[in-house]
Amino acid sequence: MSSFRGRTIQVVNDFSIDEQLYLYEQTRRLKRAMRANSSEVQSFRVQDPELGVYLIFLEDSTRTRESFRNAAKFHRAKVNEFGLAGSSFAKSESITDTVKMLAGYSRDSVFVMRTPQEGTCRWLEDTVGGYCESHGMRRPAFINAGDGRHEHPTQEFLDEYSFLERLNWDRSHIHLALVGDLLHGRTVHSKVNGLRLFHEVEIDLVAPRDISMPAHYTRQMEYHGYKLRWFESIEEYLGQHHVAPLWYFTRLQLERMGEKLRDRAAALRAAVTFRREFLPRVSQQTRFFHPLPRHRETPVIPPFLDGLAVNAWDEQAVNGYYTRIIEIALLAGCLGDDFTGTVQTPPEFSDDFVEETGPGTRAKGEYKVGIKPVSNGIVIDHIATGQQPEAIWNQVNKIRKTLGLNCVSSHGVFASEQTGRYKGIISLPGITQFDERLIKMLGAIAPGCTLNLITEQQVRRKYRLRMPPRVYNLEEICCRNPDCISHPQHAEPVIAEFYRSSEEDFVCRYCETPHTFHEIWAQSG
Ligand code: CP
Numbered sequence: 001m002s003s004f005r006g007r008t009i010q011v012v013n014d015f016s017i018d019e020q021l022y023l024y025e026q027t028r029r030l031k032r033a034m035r036a037n038s039s040e041v042q043s044f045r046v047q048d049p050e051l052g053v054y055l056i057f058l059e060d061s062t063r064t065r066e067s068f069r070n071a072a073k074f075h076r077a078k079v080n081e082f083g084l085a086g087s088s089f090a091k092s093e094s095i096t097d098t099v100k101m102l103a104g105y106s107r108d109s110v111f112v113m114r115t116p117q118e119g120t121c122r123w124l125e126d127t128v129g130g131y132c133e134s135h136g137m138r139r140p141a142f143i144n145a146g147d148g149r150h151e152h153p154t155q156e157f158l159d160e161y162s163f164l165e166r167l168n169w170d171r172s173h174i175h176l177a178l179v180g181d182l183l184h185g186r187t188v189h190s191k192v193n194g195l196r197l198f199h200e201v202e203i204d205l206v207a208p209r210d211i212s213m214p215a216h217y218t219r220q221m222e223y224h225g226y227k228l229r230w231f232e233s234i235e236e237y238l239g240q241h242h243v244a245p246l247w248y249f250t251r252l253q254l255e256r257m258g259e260k261l262r263d264r265a266a267a268l269r270a271a272v273t274f275r276r277e278f279l280p281r282v283s284q285q286t287r288f289f290h291p292l293p294r295h296r297e298t299p300v301i302p303p304f305l306d307g308l309a310v311n312a313w314d315e316q317a318v319n320g321y322y323t324r325i326i327e328i329a330l331l332a333g334c335l336g337d338d339f340t341g342t343v344q345t346p347p348e349f350s351d352d353f354v355e356e357t358g359p360g361t362r363a364k365g366e367y368k369v370g371i372k373p374v375s376n377g378i379v380i381d382h383i384a385t386g387q388q389p390e391a392i393w394n395q396v397n398k399i400r401k402t403l404g405l406n407c408v409s410s411h412g413v414f415a416s417e418q419t420g421r422y423k424g425i426i427s428l429p430g431i432t433q434f435d436e437r438l439i440k441m442l443g444a445i446a447p448g449c450t451l452n453l454i455t456e457q458q459v460r461r462k463y464r465l466r467m468p469p470r471v472y473n474l475e476e477i478c479c480r481n482p483d484c485i486s487h488p489q490h491a492e493p494v495i496a497e498f499y500r501s502s503e504e505d506f507v508c509r510y511c512e513t514p515h516t517f518h519e520i521w522a523q524s525g
Contacts, residue, residue: 003343005333006108008125008142011512012153012193018341020197023326024161026335031322044325046075046334052106053328055081056099057114057145058089063292063317064145064155068112071324075332078106094492095120095485099140100128109140110331117485118150119510123494141331148483149184149256150511155291156190158323160197162316163246166287175202177243179234180250180272180300182213184257187291188250192220201226204244206237208271210261211252216514233271238281245283246312249274249290249300273300287312347499353443353466357450378431379452379459380442383424389413396424398521399445402476403438407431439463444471447517467517471506472497477520484511 008014015023026044033040053072057065065081072079080102084090088098095115103109113120121142129139146152163174174195178188182205195201203226205213212230221228231237252269254262261268274288290301290313305311329335384395392413399405411426424446434442434451442449443465453461471477477496479486486494486508497509498520506515 002330002333002336003339004330004336006139006141007331008121008129009153009327009331010119010121010125010142010144010147011151012156012190014153014344016342016344017197019339019344020157020160020194022336022339022341023157023323023330024164026326026329027161027319027322028165030326031319034322044074044329044335046077046329046332048108048332048334049076049078050107051075051077051332052102052109053077053079054099054102054109054111055079056111057081057083058095059114059116059146061114061145063320064114064152065112067320067324068143068145068328070321071328072110074325075328075334077110077328077332080105096124096127096492096494099124100131103128103132103137103140108138108332110143110328111140112143112145114145114147115485116148116483117490117492118148118481118483119485119508119512120144120147122510123485123492127493143327143331146186148511149186149189149253150483151190152186152291153190153194154324154327155187155320156194157327158316158320159187159191159248159289159291160194161323162289162312162319165315165319166246166312171198173200173202174198175204175244175246177204177206177237177247178213178250179206179237179247181211181252181268182207182250183211184253185250188213188248189217191248192217192224195226196224202229202244203227204229204231204237206231206234206272208232208268210264211268234274234278235271238278243282243286245285245287247286247288249288251290251294251300269298269300273298274302274305276302276304282310284309286310289313289316292317349469349499353447353468354439355464355466357462357464374427374429374454375457376432376455377427377429378434379428379454380426380446381423381450381452382464383426383446383449385416385423385448386421389422392422392424395446396426398476399426399442402445402474403441439465440468441474443468444474444477445521467500467503469500470497471500471520472509479508479511479513480515480519481508481511481513484508484513486510 030044055065055068069079099111121144124142132139144151144153178191182188203221205228209232218228252265254265288301288310292313294301380399384392396411405428407428409426409428413422413424416423447465447467449465451463451465452459473495478488479496481487482489485492486496498506498515499509501507504517506517506520507513
């Protein structure tokens with residue numbers, strides 16, 4: 001069976017580079033066949049009336065929705081569409097309930113979702129996918145057609161396809177200017193990973209500081225080895241000589257801006273609008289791309305450019321039809337049997353954050369200081385070592401509350417015998433073991449602490465808990481991005497979940513917003 005069947009495309013990285021290249025190669029074949037009116041086109045059709053393609057657009061769209069609708073019709077699939085108006089969303093039904101119900105209406109389903117909530121498809125993949133499996137139904141596939149300011153992976157696939165066409169399929173190097181609203185534009189955020197298929201990447205970021213690319217994206221670009229340069233306007237960019245042959249514009253996303261930024265929109269837009277006087281300063285080979293739409297009164301690529309060779313955005317928009325035919329064919333399992341490259345798989349998490357450090361030989365004096373000495377029981381030691389007493393008390397209280405430690409016990413903040421640094425201790429006489437769930441929770445709340453199992457006043461086993469690779473299933477954690485599908489304000493039944501991205505940093509599983517360890521806990525104070 002094809003490894004693409006039933007997959008979800010929430011972000012660009014849900015397809016490996018090999019899989020993205022396969023998509024582009026199939027698109028190239030299809031486009032050639034369609035333009036030549038060749039019978040080879042038939043081999044791309046799913047031709048399955050039991051395939052349901054659901055277009056659920058909770059934000060407006062022309063190109064994405066219509067190209068997917070036409071792609072679904074190409075496959076002779078059932079096409080179902082609805083948005084906010086005229087559906088039970090108007091009666092405050094959750095996205096989760098809605099999609100779960102729709103998944104039962106077709107043998108195979110592909111959901112194409114555009115939502116202001118970020119990370120929606122990842123959540124639906126987990127919950128509706130699990131529901132279908134447990135009820136003997138096939139897992140639906142989910143396609144993110146743009147989620148808030150997060151990602152727009154299928155736009156990225158058509159953009160990369162368009163760049164490859166322009167570069168004659170040479171992947172050795174790309175030099176691209178990203179121009180416009182780089183703060184809110186999800187299509188430019190998807191470029192962070194979409195451009196990885198090129199061996200050398202030079203990116204010029206052309207945007208006023210107020211709408212510049214967020215630092216966590218530029219850090220990722222640098223991590224991928226991209227060469228970055230920053231400019232505040234097109235004027236400034238054209239004042240130097242190393243100008244990119246490919247430009248990618250994005251409109252100002254007024255609908256995502258706060259009032260303060262919106263008040264400054266005219267000045268921000270002026271900085272990233274291409275003016276007629278700039279034309280002599282770009283080479284004949286330059287091509288402009290734009291995901292569109294452009295504002296009819298204040299476009300950043302004005303209509304005087306439409307008939308010039310620089311216009312690559314019209315062909316780019318058409319490419320959305322071809323790439324999306326292939327995407328549906330792949331997720332429906334009609335294509336991909338001959339794919340032999342690397343399959344992207346979900347991340348796996350090891351539990352090696354619990355390290356057994358060996359038994360002690362005698363009871364530690366400090367377990368007898370100020371709190372009830374422990375003959376038999378558990379002592380949690382080294383809580384928030386080195387922090388100020390107030391922070392340590394907060395940590396101690398958080399452990400007690402989150403782990404539900406309401407038993408006979410004692411706790412305190414002390415200076416370490418060896419180092420003099422402050423640390424927290426909780427002693428739990430009479431408790432003989434912590435189950436795995438409690439250990440994971442403890443590691444997530446108080447990384448660096450130790451768990452000491454004591455019998456007859458001897459530390460028999462001792463574990464040091466490091467920061468775990470994943471923090472989840474805890475009521476007190478919450479994504480700080482109010483647009484995240486897991487944020488309580490959306491009232492979807494999502495359980496917050498974070499992955500560790502570096503020693504101290506985490507990202508939300510759904511919207512990928514970076515968090516420090518402390519920010520994960522921000523809601524619980
Ligand atoms: N590029 C793009 O997403 O356009 P629509 O908003 O019209 O779908």
